[in-house]
Amino acid sequence: MAEAMLIARGLHAYYGRAHILADVALEVGAGEVVVLIGRNGAGKSTTMKCLIGLVRPAAGEIEFAGYRTERLAPHAIARLGLGYVPEERRIFTDLTVAENLEVGRRPPRQGLEPWTPERLFRLFPNLGEMRGRPGGRMSGGEQQMLTIARTLMGNPACILLDEPSEGLAPVIIEQMAATIRDLKAHGVAVLLAEQNLHFAGLVADRAYVIEKGGIRYSGSMAELAADEAVRAAYLSV
Amino acid sequence: MTLATFVIQLLNGLAGASSLFLVAAGLSLIFGVTRIVNFAHGSFFMVGIYIAYTLTESFGRGSALGFWASVLAAAVAVGALGFVVEILLLRRIYKAPELFQLLATFGLVLVIKDATLAIWGPEDLLGPRAPGLRGAVSILGRPFPEYDLVLIAIGPLVLGLLWLVLNRTRFGVLVRAATQDRDMVAALGVNQAWLFTGVFALGAALAGLGGALQVPREPAQLFLDITVISDAFVVVVVGGLGSIPGAFLAALLIGEIKALCIGLGDVSFGGFEISFSKLTLVVEFIVMAIVLVVRPWGLLGRPGGEPRHAAATEPPLRPLHGYLKLAAAGLGAALLVLPVATDGYVLVLLIDIFVFALFAVSLHFLMGPGGMVSFGHAAYFGLGAYGAALLVLRAGLPMETTIVLGPLVALAGGLLFGWFVVRLSGVYLAMLTLAFAQIVWSVAFQWDSFTGGSNGLIGLWPPAWLASKSAFYHVTLILCVVAIVALRHLVFAPFGAVLRAGRDSPLRADAIGIDVRRHQWFAFALIGGFAGLAGVLHAFSKGSISPETLAIARSVDGLVMVLLGGVQTLTGPVVGAAVLTWLQDEIARRVEFWRAILGGVIILLVIAFPQGIVGFIRGRFMREVT
Structure with missing residues (x-):
């Protein structure tokens, strides 16, 4: 593993009295694609929200790019170079594609080639053809591409991708996998939350298995694929 | 033209x-x-x-x-x-x-x-x-x-x-x-x-x-x-x-x-x-x-343009703990014997506090369990007051009957306006209640020959047996306490539970066969009646009423009382009413710029106690009391 750029230790989070995360720990190295895999309700999205600061962890430490971030506001964490692509996509439906990208725009980051709308339209040709279209009048797959593009406009060094394959057609899922591999080739690290083991296998280097708010297993993607027992215990439906 | x-x-x-x-x-x-x-x-x-x-x-x-x-x-x-x-x-x-x-x-x-x-x-x-x-x-x-x-x-x-x-x-x-x-x-x-x-x-x-x-x-x-x-x-x-x-x-x-x-x-x-x-x-x-x-969402607004994150889910309401019940009973008893020990002025202030406590509790019932924030609650207070005053002055009825009939006037107003109001929710609902309150106000303000116009109505004195301050004090205390306790019971009764279910999830409540809108409608009318009772008592305690009785400022006072005390508690509105009534009285008598001081106090309280006074006390000291 390359030098760790995103580290979480001992994260605990609550919604009211419900204990959602119990002692979650994980690491993502520079340029690495890591999957956080688990069933519905296992705590994947909450982990992601803690990392970007939308949910305040009750205990634990988060380190990103050498800064302690668990007490920072979301915008401050984002400015350090952590991108967040939420599960529900949360496109600004009243804004056009170009305006959605504008919201995400941040100054260039050292060591990374800056993203521009033109460069993103090469990565997502569909979007280039609908720059003036309101986000609310796009298909689910197009919206998913737009959320990723919007986050890339912030020139993140690492992005949190929350279930990007959810609800997409198989063809689009293949495209999504190709996109993630592209990002990795551009030096962007990715933490992916997924319940689709097949999709995770297409893109991820390493995996953490999460169940009932705790990490139950960690290893390389190949090791997880070989470990029948773990898959049966935590991932089969 | x-x-x-x-x-x-x-x-x-x-x-x-x-x-x-x-x-x-x-x-x-x-x-x-x-x-x-x-x-x-x-x-x-x-x-x-x-x-x-x-x-x-x-x-x-x-x-x-x-x-x-x-x-x-x-x-x-x-x-x-x-x-x-x-x-x-x-x-x-x-x-x-x-x-x-x-x-x-x-x-x-x-x-x-x-x-x-x-x-x-x-x-x-x-x-x-x-x-x-x-x-x-x-x-x-x-x-x-x-x-x-x-x-x-x-x-x-x-x-x-x-x-x-x-x-x-x-x-x-x-x-x-x-x-x-x-x-x-x-x-x-x-x-x-x-x-x-x-x-x-x-x-x-x-x-x-x-x-x-x-x-x-x-x-x-x-x-x-x-x-x-x-x-x-x-x-x-x-x-x-x-x-x-x-x-x-x-x-x-x-x-x-x-x-x-x-x-x-x-x-x-x-x-x-x-x-x-x-x-x-x-x-x-x-x-x-x-x-x-x-068009409930306005001319160019869009359906569903309401805030995405509605109010945070409210924790379930809790009945009073045993000790607190005792304390409340003790306080009630103390208030009953108080006239023996004190003079007229304190009684006048306390009568105001009782009346506004009932007003605030009724508004709280609407806002908390009912989930309907009213910006025009003064309308029902005023309908009760004007109803009673007109029945006494124009129809010659004795005051005792108006204690029943006055609130019924307010309840009728609630039935009429409520039918429209419950079709909306959130800010739109609040604005419609304000609209109705303004309409009622302007009728009272302009109908000189009937309501006395901007001068209002004078000469509303209680009958002889209630003429002494302490007698009126006792009647007010007893009526307000009975009404407040009745409202508390209603919160925990099936009717209150249905309302809270409708507030928390209208769709699910509908799906299990509850007619949410009809329950809200009845609640709105009923609460109008309770506010009306407060209005009747207010009118007879002052001896006169004016359009101020149902102006926007009165509605806002009610909101301030409920919010000061804390929406998520049942005792909150009573505390809020007492604090605000006392503050207004105390500061207004002594200081020229009392509004600024009151406003400053409100701002500081909001910053210091975002959950309201009682909410704060409960959060701080009573975590274990359940």
């Missing part, structure tokens, strides 16, 4: 609409992004007109340049005031429940009012007319002020400029994005704090400009804050929350209808005299009521 008068009235309406649009546009922008219903927006308008008065008096008499520079400078100054207010106050309370934010901005209204009084004094101040625009042009043979023609042009001009800012600048794109999803904007690295500050300052500057432009047309007066804010609320709601073009359209519509009512004057239809000029006080509220019933 001739064609010429008709056209002139239309133009008058357009001129009036411009300032209204500016204020409403600012209010709408601020609400869209920060989700704060800024009660102090009318105050910004008022400060704008006062500052413009001072500046134009010094620099705007001689030169047109000086005049217009003064107007713009006043707008900028109010924008700066908004900037400071956002940073010092609002920033601390964005995480507080929406209603607390409303309460804090209401505290601000009081502070700004007294500051204005201290700086400019109580006199009405009429500024100079605009140099170069002092004349009139002839339209169809009638004179029309040149300045008003300029005002007519300014409305669309500002609408165009706002459109450019919102659609062609990064700031505007961020504002529109944040209107939809604040958290996502933050997660993309945008510092919301500065975005909010910017929007608030811009909105305040628009209100200030709206005020400053009125300098040659109307005097600067201290009551402008409240009249302007209620007009602006109406415009924003009619146009659709968050829609700037909607605000423009609504401002035109209401400006025109008001102008036409003035133009029509008194008209007789088949023997009926209808005074349209008297209608101007309420016509906007009638328009709002109609629009909300036909």
Whole structure:
């Protein structure tokens, strides 16, 4: 593993009295694609929200790019170079594609080639053809591409991708996998939350298995694929 | 009405609409992004007109340049005031429940009012007319002020400029994005704090400009804050929350209808005299009521344009703990024997506190378990009071019967208005309750021959056996306690449970066979009756009533009481009523600038106790008591 750029230790989070995360720990190295895999309700999205600061962890430490971030506001964490692509996509439906990208725009980051709308339209040709279209009048797959593009406009060094394959057609899922591999080739690290083991296998280097708010297993993607027992215990439906 | 008068009235309406649009546009922008219903927006308008008065008096008499520079400078100054207010106050309370934010901005209204009084004094101040625009042009043979023609042009001009800012600048794109999803904007690295500050300052500057432009047309007066804010609320709601073009359209519509009512004057239809000029006080509220019933989300608003994150889910209510029950009983007993030990004045204050405790508890029932925030609760208090007073004075009934009949009048009002109200939710519902309250108020205010008009009704004395203060005190205490306890029981009764279910999830409640709307309707009417009882007791304790009894200020007092005590507790409203009644009485008697002090106290309380006083005590000391 390359030098760790995103580290979480001992994260605990609550919604009211419900204990959602119990002692979650994980690491993502520079340029690495890591999957956080688990069933519905296992705590994947909450982990992601803690990392970007939308949910305040009750205990634990988060380190990103050498800064302690668990007490920072979301915008401050984002400015350090952590991108967040939420599960529900949360496109600004009243804004056009170009305006959605504008919201995400941040100054260039050292060591990374800056993203521009033109460069993103090469990565997502569909979007280039609908720059003036309101986000609310796009298909689910197009919206998913737009959320990723919007986050890339912030020139993140690492992005949190929350279930990007959810609800997409198989063809689009293949495209999504190709996109993630592209990002990795551009030096962007990715933490992916997924319940689709097949999709995770297409893109991820390493995996953490999460169940009932705790990490139950960690290893390389190949090791997880070989470990029948773990898959049966935590991932089969 | 001739064609010429008709056209002139239309133009008058357009001129009036411009300032209204500016204020409403600012209010709408601020609400869209920060989700704060800024009660102090009318105050910004008022400060704008006062500052413009001072500046134009010094620099705007001689030169047109000086005049217009003064107007713009006043707008900028109010924008700066908004900037400071956002940073010092609002920033601390964005995480507080929406209603607390409303309460804090209401505290601000009081502070700004007294500051204005201290700086400019109580006199009405009429500024100079605009140099170069002092004349009139002839339209169809009638004179029309040149300045008003300029005002007519300014409305669309500002609408165009706002459109450019919102659609062609990064700031505007961020504002529109944040209107939809604040958290996502933050997660993309945008510092919301500065975005909010910017929007608030811009909105305040628009209100200030709206005020400053009125300098040659109307005097600067201290009551402008409240009249302007209620007009602006109406415009924003009619146009659709968050829609700037909607605000423009609504401002035109209401400006025109008001102008036409003035133009029509008194008209007789088949023997009926209808005074349209008297209608101007309420016509906007009638328009709002109609629009909300036909298009609940406003003319250009969209269905589902309500805040995405509704109120945080409320924790289940808890019955009083054993010890507290004992304490309450002890307090009740102490209050019963109190008249032995004390003099008249304390009893008068306590009677007020009991009456307002009942008023606040009834409002709380509507807001908490009922999930319906009413901005017009005073209507039912007033219907009870006026109902009882009219029955005594006009029908000659004894006071005892009006204790039953007065609340029934209020309940009937609740049944009538509630039928419309429960069709809406959230801010729209609140605005419709305000509209009905204003209609009731204006009837009481203008129907001189029946309700006594602005003088009200006097000579309401209780019968001989209740003539002594202590006897009246006991009756009030007992009736209020019985009513409050009954409401408490109702919260935990099946009826209350059904209401709470309907509040927390209307869809699921519907799906298990509960007719949510009908329950809300009955609750609304019933609560009207309880507020009416408080009104009856109030009327007889004072011996007279006036339209103040059901004015906006009374409704706001009720909200302040409930929010001070804490919405999520059942004892809160009683504590809030006691604290506010005592504060108002105590400060108003001793201090000149009591409003500012009261406002300051409210603001500090909101910052210190965002969960309300009782909510704070419970959170702090009673975590283990369940």
